Amino acid sequence: MIRVAYLGPKGTFSEEAAHQYFANNTTWVMYESILDVLEAVHNGEVDKCIVPIENSIAGNIHMTVDGLLMYDLRIEADLIFKVSLHLIGNQDSSINTINTVYSISPAINQCREFIKKHQYKCDYTDSTAKAAQFVKESNLNHIAAIASRSVADEHGLQILESEIQDNSMNHTRFIIVGKDIKKPAEQKKTMILINPNNEYPGVLSSILNVFSALGINLTWIESRPTGKKLGTYRFLIESEAAQNDLRMIKAVKILETFEHEVQIVGSYSTTVL
Numbered sequence: 181m182i183r184v185a186y187l188g189p190k191g192t193f194s195e196e197a198a199h200q201y202f203a204n205n206t207t208w209v210m211y212e213s214i215l216d217v218l219e220a221v222h223n224g225e226v227d228k229c230i231v232p233i234e235n236s237i238a239g240n241i242h243m244t245v246d247g248l249l250m251y252d253l254r255i256e257a258d259l260i261f262k263v264s265l266h267l268i269g270n271q272d273s274s275i276n277t278i279n280t281v282y283s284i285s286p287a288i289n290q291c292r293e294f295i296k297k298h299q300y301k302c303d304y305t306d307s308t309a310k311a312a313q314f315v316k317e318s319n320l321n322h323i324a325a326i327a328s329r330s331v332a333d334e335h336g337l338q339i340l341e342s343e344i345q346d347n348s349m350n351h352t353r354f355i356i357v358g359k360d361i362k363k364p365a366e367q368k369k370t371m372i373l374i375n376p377n378n379e380y381p382g383v384l385s386s387i388l389n390v391f392s393a394l395g396i397n398l399t400w401i402e403s404r405p406t407g408k409k410l411g412t413y414r415f416l417i418e419s420e421a422a423q424n425d426l427r428m429i430k431a432v433k434i435l436e437t438f439e440h441e442v443q444i445v446g447s448y449s450t451t452v453l
């Protein structure tokens with residue numbers, strides 16, 4: 181039986197995605213923050229975890245990207261999950277009694293237009309479900325959580341307004357993270373971490389040119405600071421070629437010839453839930 185970690189408490193979107201993706205015979209372990217979830221894989225407390233990496237409205241989730249790199253983990257799969265966010269309050273509250281909303285920052289960022297329209301203040305928690313739990317325990321009628329319908333039902337809370345995200349087509353991409361690279365048969369995309377050998381004008385464009393010259397389509401790119409000097413970055417690049425695709429083998433060779441540090445962070449395929 182595999183042990184899988186995800187962001188708790190009960191009722192998070194991570195939990196919903198985990199339960200839909202993994203088979204029934206899984207031992208679930210919940211942690212209080214995304215970083216703790218990734219650390220659990222690094223420490224061997226669990227075999228794998230599921231964490232959100234990007235959202236169609238709010239963009240990339242930096243705590244996941246940074247944790248992935250900090251703990252030197254590998255992506256084994258990714259999946260696309262539809263997210264509907266609701267304003268959830270205690271039974272005696274209404275949309276007009278609320279002045280502050282609580283949630284995890286990616287969820288708050290998915291509802292910016294709604295929050296601005298109502299001039300709500302924002303306060304941050306480590307998950308949507310934690311925010312709902314906090315609202316319930318406070319018993320206050322001027323605070324609300326941004327969370328899922330199932331967590332509202334679970335705590336006997338009221339949906340004050342449904343579907344409050346800025347766009348109804350709202351999707352979050354989750355990644356399954358472990359310590360190993362998947363078998364070649366399951367590889368369709370590859371995530372590479374590139375640490376440029378030096379700073380010079382056009383370093384990123386010279387890296388990207390390698391992929392375009394080989395006809396490899398890129399699907400995602402993120403730059404994160406090296407943490408050593410302001411203005412220096414490393415790049416995570418995801419592309420539509422398997423690790424053992426000849427073009428990808430060539431790309432890695434060329435990048436290494438340029439003396440960039442190259443590391444395969446995962447080679448996997450996407451599931452749409």
Ligand SMILES: O=C(O)C(=O)C[C@]1(C(=O)O)C=C[C@@H](O)C=C1
Pocket residue numbers: 187191192193194195232235241263284286287306307308309352
């Ligand atoms: O707090 C949760 O419910 C989570 O699973 C985290 C998370 C995220 O951080 O992106 C996952 C999916 C949604 O985008 C909103 C919240």
